[in-house]
Amino acid sequence: MPADLALDHQLCFALHAASRRITAAYRPLLDEVGLTYPQYVVLLALWEKDGITVRELGERLFLDSGTLSPLLVRLEGAGLITRARTDPDDGRRLTVTLTEAGWAMREQAERINCTLQENLPLPPEDALALRDLARRLLEADSPTDHSTEETP
Numbered sequence: 001m002p003a004d005l006a007l008d009h010q011l012c013f014a015l016h017a018a019s020r021r022i023t024a025a026y027r028p029l030l031d032e033v034g035l036t037y038p039q040y041v042v043l044l045a046l047w048e049k050d051g052i053t054v055r056e057l058g059e060r061l062f063l064d065s066g067t068l069s070p071l072l073v074r075l076e077g078a079g080l081i082t083r084a085r086t087d088p089d090d091g092r093r094l095t096v097t098l099t100e101a102g103w104a105m106r107e108q109a110e111r112i113n114c115t116l117q118e119n120l121p122l123p124p125e126d127a128l129a130l131r132d133l134a135r136r137l138l139e140a141d142s143p144t145d146h147s148t149e150e151t152p
């Protein structure tokens with residue numbers, strides 16, 4: 001049986017397009033506080049757990065060091081974080097810590113999150129279900145064989 005290659009039947013496209021739409025909804029709200037969406041998610045992770053290594057942060061955000069490092073440089077330049085070598089045995093190991101200004105940004109982020117949730121074109125329970133399904137995809141160790149099911 002040939003694969004169904006209709007664009008509207010592709011899970012990858014639906015997730016990609018939906019992600020871009022949500023990210024675009026954040027843009028004007030984040031512009032007001034001088035952050036990009038990737039910088040915002042770095043701060044979200046640090047508000048959960050401050051003082052973690054760049055490696056831990058990259059794992060948490062599913063970002064490689066080539067993508068994460070420039071974000072951290074810009075956040076440090078904005079005075080929102082500091083990076084410091086904390087392991088005398090491994091000079092490559094950097095710990096990322098929020099500054100007072102980084103912690104103060106959290107209050108503005110709460111307003112951004114509330115505004116975005118109020119303006120989503122989905123009922124809250126649908127948004128939560130969508131988030132939970134996306135988390136399940138991210139947390140899966142490997143794709144499961146569903147060869148007898150329809151291709152998503």
